[in-house]
Amino acid sequence: MKNALADVYLIALSRSLVVATQMEDLPAAEHLPLLTSSNGAAMHIHSPLRPDGTLNREPEKNGEPSSGLDVTLDDVSVELESLEKVLKAKESSLEQFADEGLLSLNQQLVVGGNQEQLGSNDDEFNTSKNIAVNKREQDDNGHANKNIFDYGSAEFALHELEDKLDNDLVRMETILSKLKDTNWKSAKLSKKEVTTDQNTAEELQSDLNIIIEDVNELYATISVTENELHRALDDLTNKEKWINKHVLEGEFTKLIEMMHSDRVRVDYETGQLQTSMGNLNKKEAKQTKNGVARQETVEEHLLELEHNAHSNFAHKMVEQLLKEVNDVKQEEDHAFMQLDLQLLKDIVTLAITAALCGMIGVVLNLPATAGFLAGGMVVGPSCLNLISSVKQVQTLAQFGAIFLLFEQGLLYSRIYSESSPLLETTKVLSLGRAESNDIENIHTEHWLLQNGSNHGPNASFVGAVVLALLISSAFSIFIFIEYTSSIEESVILATTVSICSTTVVRDNLHLSNLSDTRWGRQLLQMIVRIPIF
């Protein structure tokens, strides 16, 4: 069921897009030449006759034959020939006009049938298709169908126009035959060497008058039909615009709503949603109900359509659809676990590296902090570049800094309570858990010496080396970057900086077994205040 719905959905999408491409192409390809041809017909009709007033002038000329008939007969024949030419041109142009108008309207009707077909696509594709095909056949047979938008009425109007044009053409043909007769008569007259036959002249003139009246009448009706045709064409273009604007847009919005609402499956690995259109992300071939592997994703399909679309409207629609598809792609169900695998890998890498390098540092009789620093340098973006999500890792390091400094604040309070004159009261107060002073002291000692101070007899030497290294590195930094003006100043700064880090100094004190001495405690008490500033 879902697969069938997906098929229908895809087909509807592609069809609507194809229709959109065709719809926009129509006025460009069909209507403009049609309009120009109609304009040309109008030019043919209007220019020789109406603006010059030749039709009005002709009776006057024909009124002249009472005085001199030879000249007027020639004139009349010339006029008649020109009129014949004009009428023929008009006839051909009108025929062309009618043909093209009918053609374009038929295409419009086909499009309308497609529209109808599309509109009923959502429910059951096959039955609606059959219905639409039937309707289209009815349209082709000329039966106006109320159900197909307003095309029925438009078609009816065009059929009326067609009939009118046919009538006009028939009348034009009769007038032309009459004209031929008069021409023949006038030719006969001119052959009869200027015998002023009053009867024939009057006959000819009455014929001419009749013809001219006919032409006038025909002209009026033709102009009326032409106006009606123009109006019908305007109506058609308006309707087309309306279709473009409302029907197609409504169709597209319906499709988009379907896209948003049809969440059928959830990819349990990524937590991403799948619509009934298929998996939006993966390019894997998906078995449809018919057993046909659909190689392309909806996005590729849309891209192809956009490539094939020639009109702005279709481009706009396809772009909008692509945007919507992207939006849908980015929506995820938050109920499922969403992992930033890269961050996880980075943290794992960092933890492994820190543990390994700390062990290496301890083995080398260096403080573990030095190992951490070296390991971070190696793994970091400056060297091996194993950490890609540096931002997140640094945020994590900020968490570490918070906990470290919180502990150092507690450490400060410990040292303060040990060395302050309020010592006794504090200790008495702090017996919330411990029962006696001895247990408290033991605990304190354990807490202060937690990092282990039994690293061998030469621990103090190593600590001194590390301290000297720190001082010299800071010293060199200050020298080379030329922050300071004199060497003495940089020495003072380097010493200050090297004992700035409470953690490092405490580690060194622990390592060198100095933390239990009075000097070590005083140094710690002094240094522990530094981070406050």
Added chain:
Amino acid sequence: MLPLLALPEILESYWLHGLAAFEYVVAPTMFVAISMLISKHIISFAVAINKNQNDELFSLSIVAYALMMATIAEELGLSIEAGAIFAGLVLIKSPYVLRVADSISSLSRVFGG
């Protein structure tokens, strides 16, 4: 200590920048007051709740307290680190310093403390 050290600068720029006065005087004072208030209540609350030695809940509340203080300090224009240190410092007279240090030490040890 921080307001004291910042005093000369404030005296210099107090008339010019009210913002600086806020940064150097009002925000730290507010923060210290808030932290003392909060710490007293939070620690006593946590202890009262964890009478049956529910250590994980206690350490979790301590972690939340530290992070919250750091965030408050950041919001007040101080630094995150200053907030964390203040959060530790205001526990100076608390009778539960050892317990707090115990619960936070394992976490800070992970981060190389």
